[in-house]
Amino acid sequence: ETGVTQTPRHLVMGMTNKKSLKCEQHLGHNAMYWYKQSAKKPLELMFVYNFKEQTENNSVPSRFSPECPNSSHLFLHLHTLQPEDSALYLCASSLYNEQFFGPGTRLTVL
Amino acid sequence: AQSVAQPEDQVNVAEGNPLTVKCTYSVSGNPYLFWYVQYPNRGLQFLLKYITGDNLVKGSYGFEAEFNKSQTSFHLKKPSALVSDSALYFCAVREWGSQGNLIFGKGTKLSVKP
Numbered sequence: 001e002t003g004v005t006q007t008p009r010h011l012v013m014g015m016t017n018k019k020s021l022k023c024e025q026h027l028g029h030n031a032m033y034w035y036k037q038s039a040k041k042p043l044e045l046m047f048v049y050n051f052k053e054q055t056e057n058n059s060v061p062s063r064f065s066p067e068c069p070n071s072s073h074l075f076l077h078l079h080t081l082q083p084e085d086s087a088l089y090l091c092a093s094s095l096y097n098e099q100f101f102g103p104g105t106r107l108t109v110l
Numbered sequence: 111a112q113s114v115a116q117p118e119d120q121v122n123v124a125e126g127n128p129l130t131v132k133c134t135y136s137v138s139g140n141p142y143l144f145w146y147v148q149y150p151n152r153g154l155q156f157l158l159k160y161i162t163g164d165n166l167v168k169g170s171y172g173f174e175a176e177f178n179k180s181q182t183s184f185h186l187k188k189p190s191a192l193v194s195d196s197a198l199y200f201c202a203v204r205e206w207g208s209q210g211n212l213i214f215g216k217g218t219k220l221s222v223k224p
Contacts, residue, residue: 002155033211043200043214056211090153097142097161097204099212101153 003027006091006102014110015081021105023074023091032074033099034066035090043090049074081109112137114203116215123191123222131186131218133201142204143184144212145175149197157199160184171195191222 004025013019023032034046048056049068063085065077074091086109092099113136123129135141142161146154158169165177175186186199198219202212 002153004153006153042216045211048211092154098144098156098159099154100156101146103153104151106151 002100002102004091004093004100004102006089006105008105009103010106010108012108012110013078013081015083017081018077018079020078021076021089021091021107023076023093023102024072025093025100025102026072027093027095027100029093029095029100030071031094032068032071033092033094034074034076035092037088037090037104038086047076078107081107083109085109112203112213114201114213114215116199116201116218118218119216120219120221123220125193125222125224126190129188129191129195129220129222131199131201131220133184133186133215134182135184135201135203136182137203141184143175143177144202144204145169145173145184145186146200146202146214147171147197148200148217154200157186191220193222193224196220196222 007022030051032049036044045058046060047066052068063080067075088104088106090104091102115134144159145157148154157173158167160167160177168174173188177184198217200217201215204212
């Protein structure tokens with residue numbers, strides 16, 4: 001275990017649904033990240049938060065909406081997703097250098 | 111721009127033999143280099159890092175990596191492979207002193223056969 005937890009582990013949703021992914025860390029880290037991992041594609045950085053402030057948004061469609069209420073929690077709100085959004089969504093946190101990853105949420109959009 | 115390349119999609123090794131997973135990088139300054147491993151249906155696990163100092167870095171599970179500045183490489187090695195080492199391995203780079211984020215390679219699938 002890395003100390004980063006993600007819920008749910010698996011999620012199936014229709015294109016009209018609204019759902020949220022949750023990430024939590026109690027490692028005292030000050031940065032948190034959302035990544036998308038699709039089959040046969042490199043890991044894609046989606047969002048970065050430092051001390052609760054969003055510092056990076058890598059041209060992610062607006063149907064993905066992040067929220068960071070405090071340094072320990074990170075959410076990814078999903079609405080009107082497309083089938084191509086099906087992927088493993090990974091959360092990570094860091095303090096100085098290396099990032100620590102959660103187990104991921106396997107998302108399937110029907 | 112920073113980048114990292116893992117030239118092999120897959121590496122096949124017999125159990126007990128040494129293994130090498132290759133990684134080359136490109137940064138404008140001094141690099142921070144990392145290796146991660148991902149087992150099926152799991153997140154990435156940190157294996158080791160190079161920041162500064164000794165070019166040979168030792169990490170978890172008997173893995174080590176050698177930083178070679180002239181060849182801009184950071185290959186992952188293990189003297190004797192185990193079947194349980196079979197997984198997806200990612201190399202990542204960050205520019206030294208920057209607030210920048212990690213840039214990951216596309217991953218190399220390691221398969222260790224008994």
